[in-house]
Amino acid sequence: MAIIKDNAGPKPHITILATGGTIASRGGNSLSLTDYGVSTGRQPVGIDTLMEAVPEMHQFAEISGEQLFNVGSSKLSIENLLTLAKRIDVLLSMETIDGVVVTHGTDTLEETAYFLNLVVKSDKPVVLVASMRPATGLSADGPINLVNAIALASNPSARNKGVMVCMNDQISSAFGVAKTNTTNVAAFKCPDTGYLGIMQNFEPFFMSVPVKRHTHQTEFDVANLATLPRVDIVYTALGTDGLFIDAAVAAGAKGIINSGLGHGNMSAAAMASLEAARENGVTVVVGSRTGGGLVTPTQQFMQRDFITAMMHSAPKSRILLMLALTITDDPREIQRMFDQY
CATH class of the missing domain: 3.40.50.1170 (L-asparaginase, N-terminal domain)
Structure with a gap:
């Protein structure tokens, strides 16, 4: 002992x-x-x-x-x-x-x-x-x-x-x-x-x-960084629309973490706003508010170039995405990072 x-x-x-x-x-x-x-x-x-x-x-x-x-x-x-x-x-x-x-x-x-x-x-x-x-x-x-x-x-x-x-x-x-x-x-x-x-x-x-x-x-290096790209978290609930997603885009967010329902699900209005954000060059990560489990890539997310959070909580998804965006905005590369880290 x-x-x-x-x-x-x-x-x-x-x-x-x-x-x-x-x-x-x-x-x-x-x-x-x-x-x-x-x-x-x-x-x-x-x-x-x-x-x-x-x-x-x-x-x-x-x-x-x-x-x-x-x-x-x-x-x-x-x-x-x-x-x-x-x-x-x-x-x-x-x-x-x-x-x-x-x-x-x-x-x-x-x-x-x-x-x-x-x-x-x-x-x-x-x-x-x-x-x-x-x-x-x-x-x-x-x-x-x-x-x-x-x-x-x-x-x-x-x-x-x-x-x-x-x-x-x-x-x-x-x-x-x-x-x-x-x-x-x-x-x-x-x-x-x-x-x-x-x-x-x-x-x-x-x-x-x-x-x-x-x-x-890891591949991340902050030695010469004074700040990180802006990434916002949006929480999803029953009947949530796209207001806060649109506001994040207007505020200059380079990335959005959508803390969704179940396996990353969301309302039609929220989906439409996330699609518009992606079309405007904003990186979108789809996660879950449940507090446990994986959000893995599905056809509906992949065809929209959305990244899935895997087992990352919304706050940790935000940390990882901020660092990822200092290297790349390629959704395939960022999905690899969410898989590996």
């Missing part, structure tokens, strides 16, 4: 990149489990305070920390993601750095994880970690999540697994992970793929490995 490491022998060097979120928030009191201090203006916890508050992490690695930004993940921008990815690549290019842990808010954690999974150019571990309860809350989950993330990033078995999320003793792939609950500490699950592994006594036990292309295996 694995127990916490002692100080014998050299330790790996892990850098924590702090971006903010609930893991760095201050609630009103210990019973305020959904008060993150955003509306009251309470200052979030900085990386130095966070590292001092969880000294157990130092048993696994030599640790350095950087405060990249300190905002809730609902406020992050595409430019923030590009800054984060570029900094990770710089750090992991150093022989003295063995892995990176990113502290992050939960609202867009799965999007950041998937973005990094597509653009980081290293096989060294990158682990995203967050918490569902503020740092000041009773039974806050941030400290143990952070120690687990450091222990995971420090372990040789974590190499070449792609970007991972470590929450609630579970190890998730960036491709499979999704936030499935608004407030529960077990909010992050992998509905279709299952977890990569679990953390037990601060040691990772892997049950599977990612088969999707990731990190250094």
Whole structure:
């Protein structure tokens, strides 16, 4: 059985990149489990305070920390993601750095994880970690999540697994992970793929490995990009017309993700607007609002040059399409990317 490491022998060097979120928030009191201090203006916890508050992490690695930004993940921008990815690549290019842990808010954690999974150019571990309860809350989950993330990033078995999320003793792939609950500490699950592994006594036990292309295996390069093409998501419900699809086109969207019914279905009016968007050069990806399963190519989609989302959620489809459009607008090539990534 694995127990916490002692100080014998050299330790790996892990850098924590702090971006903010609930893991760095201050609630009103210990019973305020959904008060993150955003509306009251309470200052979030900085990386130095966070590292001092969880000294157990130092048993696994030599640790350095950087405060990249300190905002809730609902406020992050595409430019923030590009800054984060570029900094990770710089750090992991150093022989003295063995892995990176990113502290992050939960609202867009799965999007950041998937973005990094597509653009980081290293096989060294990158682990995203967050918490569902503020740092000041009773039974806050941030400290143990952070120690687990450091222990995971420090372990040789974590190499070449792609970007991972470590929450609630579970190890998730960036491709499979999704936030499935608004407030529960077990909010992050992998509905279709299952977890990569679990953390037990601060040691990772892997049950599977990612088969999707990731990190250094991908064709995406953001080193010289300052922004990404605009891609909008449109949600489909009973009786939905094409108003918001038309508005996305008018706003300059280069791509549209249609979060459709069932296996990508939609109303006749929505279909007509998507057809018009495609005729105007907008790339269309057809997905599903169901939260699980595949949307695979069918004749009705292929003959319209629509791309199908496969197993990608709408937010992850948006991330992938934005990156794809920096390389090509050929629907056949982009469909290949949705198949492979």
